[in-house]
Amino acid sequence: DQQVKQNSPSLSVQEGRISILNCDYTNSMFDYFLWYKKYPAEGPTFLISISSIKDKNEDGRFTVFLNKSAKHLSLHIVPSQPGDSAVYFCAADLTGNQFYFGTGTSLTVIP
Amino acid sequence: GAGVSQSPSNKVTEKGKDVELRCDPISGHTALYWYRQSLGQGLEFLIYFQGNSAPDKSGLPSDRFSAERTGGSVSTLTIQRTQQEDSAVYLCASSLEGSNEQFFGPGTRLTVL
Numbered sequence: 001d002q003q004v005k006q007n008s009p010s011l012s013v014q015e016g017r018i019s020i021l022n023c024d025y026t027n028s029m030f031d032y033f034l035w036y037k038k039y040p041a042e043g044p045t046f047l048i049s050i051s052s053i054k055d056k057n058e059d060g061r062f063t064v065f066l067n068k069s070a071k072h073l074s075l076h077i078v079p080s081q082p083g084d085s086a087v088y089f090c091a092a093d094l095t096g097n098q099f100y101f102g103t104g105t106s107l108t109v110i111p
Numbered sequence: 112g113a114g115v116s117q118s119p120s121n122k123v124t125e126k127g128k129d130v131e132l133r134c135d136p137i138s139g140h141t142a143l144y145w146y147r148q149s150l151g152q153g154l155e156f157l158i159y160f161q162g163n164s165a166p167d168k169s170g171l172p173s174d175r176f177s178a179e180r181t182g183g184s185v186s187t188l189t190i191q192r193t194q195q196e197d198s199a200v201y202l203c204a205s206s207l208e209g210s211n212e213q214f215f216g217p218g219t220r221l222t223v224l
Contacts, residue, residue: 004153032211043115043202043215089154093211098167101154
């Protein structure tokens, strides 16, 4: 069973506009959430994270929002740049040693 | 500094053969994880090592899969009697103790014919 879901396999956004990537989860015990970015033929790289005690975390152009009641988090990228084109994975941490990943959303930023 | 490295980058094997995949974590990282990503799927947790503690093997899909970590550094994931459904990219990650941030290697693409 998929405990972390990314229902949009792909997203296209014009350069300069906002990209919003969504993630839903089923386990209310998850206490930490992360976003990873993956380029082809490379391993995922950490992008941004949020603790379950917060509802927002911002780092430059990247902001993650957490809605615990809806079991939903989102990653906002603004302004989007062509170099942001990659696959984005949402991940949730249960015990500090077991991470559950979504299936990824492929973002294309059109110049 | 050097990141997480994995070898081989690609492995093609015949059904029924055994394979070994290697991971060299970042020096000083006590935690090491193995994941696999099958086509169209998310990253699936396989096993977790933390220091000298017993590994968390709860994600291993069958007893054909095993992993060890020698000297708290290099790890080897072994798949015995490979099946076609084992075809996937196998990713290794390491992290500092207590950190949620994992650093991933480039992965090993395994193809079982």
